[in-house]
Amino acid sequence: xxxxxxxxxxxxxxxxxxxxxxxxxxxxxxxxxxxxxxxxxxxxxxxxxxxxxxxxxxxxxxxxxxxxxxxxxxxxxxxxxxxxxxxxxxxxxxxxxxxxxxxxxxxxxxxxxxxxxxxxxxxxxxxxxxxxxxxxxxxxxxxxxxxxxxxxxxxxxxxxxxxxxxxxxxxxxxxxxxxxxxxxxxxxxxxxxxxxxxxxxxxxxxxxxxxxxxxxxxxxxxxxxxxxxxxxxxxxxxxxxxxxxxxxxxxxxxxxxxxxxxxxxxxxxxxxxxxxxxxxxxxxxxxxxxxxxxxxxxxxxxxxxxxxxxxxxxxxxxxxxxxxxxxxxxxxxxxxxxxxxxxxxxxxxxxxxxxxxxxxxxxxxxxxxxxxxxxxxxxxxxxxxxxxxxxxxxxxxxxxxxxxxxxxxxxxxxxxxxxxxxxxxxxxxxxxxxxxxxxxxxxxxxxxxxxxxxxxxxxxxxxxxxxxxxxxxxxxxxxxxxxxxxxxxxxxxxxxxxxxxxxxxxxxxxxxxxxxxxxxxxxxxxxxxxxxxxxxxxxxxxxxxxxxxxxxxxxxxxxxxxxxxxxxxxxxxxxxxxxxxxxxxxxxxxxxxxxxxxxxxxxxxxxxxxxxxxxxxxxxxxxxxxxxxxxx
Amino acid sequence: xxxxxxxxxxxxxxxxxxxxxxxxxxxxxxxxxxxxxxxxxxxxxxxxxxxxxxxxxxxxxxxxxxxxxxxxxxxxxxxxxxxxxxxxxxxxxxxxxx
Numbered sequence: 021x022x023x024x025x026x027x028x029x030x031x032x033x034x035x036x037x038x039x040x041x042x043x044x045x046x047x048x049x050x051x052x053x054x055x056x057x058x059x060x061x062x063x064x065x066x067x068x069x070x071x072x073x074x075x076x077x078x079x080x081x082x083x084x085x086x087x088x089x090x091x092x093x094x095x096x097x098x099x100x101x102x103x104x105x106x107x108x109x110x111x112x113x114x115x116x117x118x119x120x121x122x123x124x125x126x127x128x129x130x131x132x133x134x135x136x137x138x139x140x141x142x143x144x145x146x147x148x149x150x151x152x153x154x155x156x157x158x159x160x161x162x163x164x165x166x167x168x169x170x171x172x173x174x175x176x177x178x179x180x181x182x183x184x185x186x187x188x189x190x191x192x193x194x195x196x197x198x199x200x201x202x203x204x205x206x207x208x209x210x211x212x213x214x215x216x217x218x219x220x221x222x223x224x225x226x227x228x229x230x231x232x233x234x235x236x237x238x239x240x241x242x243x244x245x246x247x248x249x250x251x252x253x254x255x256x257x258x259x260x261x262x263x264x265x266x267x268x269x270x271x272x273x274x275x276x277x278x279x280x281x282x283x284x285x286x287x288x289x290x291x292x293x294x295x296x297x298x299x300x301x302x303x304x305x306x307x308x309x310x311x312x313x314x315x316x317x318x319x320x321x322x323x324x325x326x327x328x329x330x331x332x333x334x335x336x337x338x339x340x341x342x343x344x345x346x347x348x349x350x351x352x353x354x355x356x357x358x359x360x361x362x363x364x365x366x367x368x369x370x371x372x373x374x375x376x377x378x379x380x381x382x383x384x385x386x387x388x389x390x391x392x393x394x395x396x397x398x399x400x401x402x403x404x405x406x407x408x409x410x411x412x413x414x415x416x417x418x419x420x421x422x423x424x425x426x427x428x429x430x431x432x433x434x435x436x437x438x439x440x441x442x443x444x445x446x447x448x449x450x451x452x453x454x455x456x457x458x459x460x461x462x463x464x465x466x467x468x469x470x471x472x473x474x475x476x477x478x479x480x481x482x483x484x485x486x487x488x489x490x491x492x493x494x495x496x497x498x499x500x501x502x503x504x505x506x507x508x509x510x511x512x513x514x515x516x517x518x519x520x521x522x523x524x525x526x527x528x529x530x531x532x533x534x535x536x537x538x539x540x541x542x543x544x545x546x547x548x549x550x551x552x553x554x555x556x557x558x559x560x561x562x563x564x565x566x567x568x569x570x571x572x573x574x575x576x577x578x579x580x581x582x583x584x585x586x587x588x589x590x591x592x593x594x595x596x597x598x599x600x601x602x603x604x605x606x607x608x609x610x611x612x613x614x615x616x617x618x619x620x621x622x623x624x625x626x627x628x629x630x631x632x633x634x635x636x637x638x639x640x641x642x643x644x645x646x647x648x649x650x651x652x
Numbered sequence: 653x654x655x656x657x658x659x660x661x662x663x664x665x666x667x668x669x670x671x672x673x674x675x676x677x678x679x680x681x682x683x684x685x686x687x688x689x690x691x692x693x694x695x696x697x698x699x700x701x702x703x704x705x706x707x708x709x710x711x712x713x714x715x716x717x718x719x720x721x722x723x724x725x726x727x728x729x730x731x732x733x734x735x736x737x738x739x740x741x742x743x744x745x746x747x748x749x750x
Contacts, residue, residue, distance in 0.1 A: 262666070262670065265749045270744070297675065481748035485725065
């Protein structure tokens with residue numbers, strides 16, 4: 021008998037090769053040591069998918085995993101984690117999505133779904149409360165993301181079914197294909213849509229009607245109300261709620277932190293044409309929210325007229341405005357939104373897609389690529405007619421699109437001729453929309469992230485522009501002013517480590533990083549510990565919770581280590597250290613991550629030569645078995 | 653005797669733009685004015701909703717207001733930061749994310 025509430029207490033095991041679906045009991049020890057979500061997936065990946073497994077082979081595991089707070093009355097508890105070995109990077113991979121699928125899975129009575137093998141023909145997994153079956157998806161194969169979702173709803177006669185689907189990009193094993201989650205959200209990064217495609221799994225479809233039992237409903241209710249009060253009282257809440265992540269475009273542009281022209285600059289002269297104000301006045305229709313979210317940072321947009329008239333979409337994010345805007349020198353907002361919608365339909369991660377295109381455009385500019393290479397497509401900066409032609413070519417691996425479908429690192433290796441100096445990735449993952457020259461902690465975060473270049477593992481928001489009040493409240497006055505200064509290096513290793521551990525916990529609970537934990541910075545360790553106690557009945561001190569966060573993050577690093585990652589891979593592309601930023605508040609700045617990295621290894625208790633967690637460190641985290649494997 | 657004036661420009665973003673209804677404005681202020689003077693002037697012009705975004709309840713400039721002075725982020729005391737003819741201020745709520 022699973023002893024904790026808040027969990028369903030069981031998960032689904034699916035062998036796609038054999039067509040078997042089985043119920044498995046949730047291991048209480050796993051819950052106590054890893055919570056769920058991200059931690060659950062990390063442990064299963066470590067135990068079952070070794071270095072000899074190709075990410076696109078049947079032996080890779082694909083893990084959809086909720087956490088104990090997912091679907092509860094906590095503010096913003098709608099997140100779900102997807103974990104697998106990444107076909108883009110070849111190391112640990114995960115992606116996280118909001119929406120409604122995670123809670124729906126819990127209502128159906130399942131904490132997670134774990135899939136392995138490869139189906140002989142396209143299938144989708146249908147989950148209706150306690151019943152789970154594999155169903156033929158031959159007729160769905162080839163459909164777009166929204167087309168698949170609509171068809172499943174039609175087949176079920178139920179408009180409320182929640183899905184996770186792949187588009188053509190996932191079917192064709194594009195290495196950065198994402199998974200589209202109801203409603204028009206994405207588990208975008210690391211190419212997990214390609215893992216799904218490799219298993220010939222077109223979709224998960226879930227309908228659940230059951231309750232989530234709470235250990236101390238009164239305590240959780242009071243805590244939730246208190247947290248919602250704090251969020252609503254935050255003076256920045258109206259701005260975050262009004263515009264969502266697009267609200268930071270012009271601010272980051274002024275900071276010199278808005279990657280422009282494949283990171284040649286950190287500021288775009290036409291950023292105001294693709295910022296939140298432009299988006300709002302041009303296409304805003306209404307606010308929408310993920311499950312249980314008081315922030316409602318999501319919006320529905322529709323282009324009112326012109327060549328892309330009536331194109332509608334939601335979840336337009338800062339990252340996409342950067343990747344399909346400034347980074348390719350595009351200031352045509354309508355074309356950007358049309359490209360965003362097309363990526364969503366094809367099932368492409370907009371960040372990696374945009375970076376592959378900006379990389380190709382720079383190579384064109386440098387005359388490393390020519391018309392013979394591109395199949396006759398001129399890759400001029402900002403030419404959205406070419407971009408809109410390229411997107412389906414990438415998703416279907418047609419012509420030049422087949423090369424772009426491999427991601428920046430493999431593109432640079434294939435093209436050669438000096439292309440690698442313009443390849444903006446860390447460990448094979450395309451760098452998202454930050455620039456370490458303008459915010460030191462983000463430079464470090466890109467390097468120490470366990471899934472390759474990423475802002476969301478550490479998510480250092482405190483020093484983006486300087487949150488002195490939040491910095492003082494969270495860390496104490498001793499860390500100020502440097503901790504909140506974007507260009508200072510002091511205390512940044514500490515900030516990044518704390519963010520990574522806290523983020524690992526948040527991604528393991530089912531909570532959202534944009535809904536008060538990192539953005540707005542109102543909800544922190546003690547609140548999450550209290551919420552876990554009230555929900556599950558598990559005793560959870562801050563000390564214990566921090567240890568769980570460390571355990572998860574160290575295990576991810578060990579997973580990378582057994583795949584050959586060492587200290588030598590912890591580096592940024594040369595551009596950031598050799599080319600001073602030409603614009604904004606960061607004008608003249610470069611970044612040297614070495615001092616911060618040294619401090620980071622020291623704080624982590626990692627071997628500074630190899631960049632691996634030491635056996636002693638792993639022992640203290642209860643990971644002696646991992647130490648024995650890594651250091652044998 | 654006429655008071656010498658300097659003309660500055662203020663750019664608004666996000667909620668500040670919504671509250672003012674403009675993305676940019678020119679403002680004539682007495683020579684020797686500071687950033688604080690400029691914020692007080694626009695606060696008077698646009699009313700209490702904008703005032704709440706610019707100032708803390710104790711009357712000091714809000715820590716959640718991000719000010720760029722001639723393109724550079726400033727965390728200096730707004731009351732000690734002198735403005736000159738042609739200066740530009742950009743004002744943002746201190747949002748983060750992404």
